[in-house]
Amino acid sequence: MRLQLALARRAVAGAAVATALVMAAAAIAPVWADDQIDLTTTWYLERRRGPEGGLSVVHPQLDVQLDAGDSVTVGAGYTADVVSGATASVFSVDAVASATPFEDVRHEAHASLAIKGSRSGLSVGAGAAAERDYTSINVVVAGNVDLPGKNTNLALSYTHHFDHVCDRDNGMAGALERRALTGLQPCERSSLILVDDTPGETVWREVEIDTAEATLTQNLSPTLAVQAGAYGQILRGFQSNPYRRVAVSGVEPQESVPDVRGRLALFLQANKYLTGLHSAVHGAVRGYSDTWGVNSLALEMGYSQYFGDSLLFRLRGRVYQQTEASFFKDAFFYDTEGPAGAYFTGDRELAPIRNVLGGARLSYIGVGQDGESVWGLFDEVRFELKGDVLLLDELPANPEEDNPAGIGGQFLSSGQLIDAFVLQLALHTAF
Secondary structure (H helix, E strand, O other), rough: HHHHHHHHHHHHHOOOOOOOOOOOOOOOOOOOOOOOEEEEEEEEEEOOOOOOOOEEEEEEEEEEEEEOOOOEEEEEEEEEEEEEEEEEEEOOOOOHHHEEEEEEEEEEEEEEEEEEEEOEEEEEEEEEEEEEEEEEEEEEEEEEEEEOOEEEEEEEEEEHHHHEEEOOOOOOOOOOOOOOOOOOOOOOOOOOOEEEEEEEOOOEHHHHEEEEEEEEEEEEEEOEEEEEEEEEEEEEOOOOOOOEEEOOOOOOOOOOOOOOOEEEEEEEEOOOEEEOOOOEEEEEEEEEEOOOOOEEEEEEEEOOOOOOOOOEEEEEEEEEEEOOOOOOHHHHHHHHHEEOOOOEEHHHHHHHHHHHEEEEEEEEEOOOOOOOEEEEEEEEEEEEEEEEEEEEEEEOOOHHHHOOOOOOOOOEEOOOOOOEEEEEEEEEEEO
């Protein structure tokens, strides 16, 4: 199902489960190096309330980058998401009773071509992804330039997605009359690009996504680097979860959200190398706002310690909090008061949320010296083992004292000390 796969992808990417869709990447500029092969496997596990609640995803990834001459690099990659778990099909006070198990697999492939100069670079790429009820094709253009002195780097990127999502054919039904998919309806397509409606049962709806990112990276001293950036995104098209129903005024229609959403995020991060300790400290702050009324702030700190020339140990912690969308209500209030205008949703990523993440990463870094190779094959090898734990806290959108059922029932914690964790193994090679 589209929602669960989208949630899992963000989770395994290292973001908290309910964060807004903002990626404050360390750098947009492409990295120019020797031929490279990267293998990564990530496992995400979340437990929520109820015997069947939770989410599990296994995310393998392969990326290859090869030099094609002195100035051209070609790249290709493949990723997958193998997702299973259970989620409430109805956003209601008694959401646990409607928990429905699901399984899905998503496949994605991408390719890129990059041209590098002495102080600048330009890359173009394309990718395609498919799952049972969602298809996506994207194109991306990115460029960067070092200013004189090479202490300042400017980078820009733009991505456009041509997506389609399978939905129930509701004809001219009003918002409170639309029916949700159950998973039994056919979502047919003759190829990744060509999708086929099944009149009376399903239709494929378009979603277009435009994303732009800009960063300025500045070396303030030989041991201090800072980066400031902005991220903007506009989504147009069908953005509801076609499977989710919401208990509204005694009926259970498919959720309804606006067709247009604009997003903006600003971030600032810094890395300071501590020469005497052979270590580094990292800090970052990110603010986010969108046209649906969701606002958030994230703060992150990290510490990296080098042990000799080959081992690197890193600790990090992050605190995140967001407000709810302007049309989000707790389940009790949807059922007793009705929707906020024309829209209603059970998406926890549009709910008020607070979460805390803590994690550690151990890296082995091997670099060939004096013409010798690592493991007899590579110029460089990096092996990483990473783990994160998450504490997830969904907050009430409406006054708790007015809601005898609590905050709605669907998002309550499992009662465990740790709500979710991420484990990742990664191998990077250059040759």
